[in-house]
Amino acid sequence: MAGNAVFSTARKRLIGTVLACGLACFGVTSGPVFAQTSDRMGTVTNQPLPRFVSLKGEVGNVRRGPSVTHRIDWVFTRRGMPLQVVSEFGNWRQVRDRDGAGGWMHHVLLSRARTVIVQEDLMPLRSSPTDEAPVRARAEAGVIARLGPCENGYCRIQSGRTRGWAPITALWGLTDADLEDTD
Numbered sequence: 001m002a003g004n005a006v007f008s009t010a011r012k013r014l015i016g017t018v019l020a021c022g023l024a025c026f027g028v029t030s031g032p033v034f035a036q037t038s039d040r041m042g043t044v045t046n047q048p049l050p051r052f053v054s055l056k057g058e059v060g061n062v063r064r065g066p067s068v069t070h071r072i073d074w075v076f077t078r079r080g081m082p083l084q085v086v087s088e089f090g091n092w093r094q095v096r097d098r099d100g101a102g103g104w105m106h107h108v109l110l111s112r113a114r115t116v117i118v119q120e121d122l123m124p125l126r127s128s129p130t131d132e133a134p135v136r137a138r139a140e141a142g143v144i145a146r147l148g149p150c151e152n153g154y155c156r157i158q159s160g161r162t163r164g165w166a167p168i169t170a171l172w173g174l175t176d177a178d179l180e181d182t183d
Contacts, residue, residue, distance in 0.1 A: 066092030125164025
């Protein structure tokens with residue numbers, strides 16, 4: 001039997017997954033994964049790629065590949081955290097956070113609710129989408145907020161009971177489609 005490889009069931013499943021999804025399932029792609037264009041559609045959901053979703057629960061396992069047999073690399077622990085979906089395979093979505101860290105998550109852990117992360121410390125939330133509007137509150141960097149409509153270079157956001165208009169340059173989690181209405 002020298003020279004013959006004997007594969008376990010788990011290894012056969014892994015090899016089948018690699019063959020079925022190609023190198024894209026493991027983050028190896030030929031183009032940029034952060035392109036904000038929606039000319040590519042997901043093969044499973046037929047929704048634009050990349051797109052933004054949010055973490056549905058308090059925790060979400062991030063795996064190396066698209067199955068429960070793959071190792072958990074880390075766990076996202078902030079409910080509502082915006083994540084960018086860059087690829088799909090069956091019930092799995094390859095996601096990235098604002099730092100570019102990512103992996104594969106099961107689709108039930110994700111929500112279509114749109115959220116953003118404030119990137120500017122003590123960012124002013126204005127009463128209307130203009131630079132002259134009164135400041136209603138200030139948001140700290142790292143705050144997660146629900147995303148509303150965008151216009152005039154601002155997006156309406158809400159965190160808890162606080163809401164207001166924030167400059168798009170201070171937010172992470174926006175697509176080109178969100179920005180089209182801001183001119």
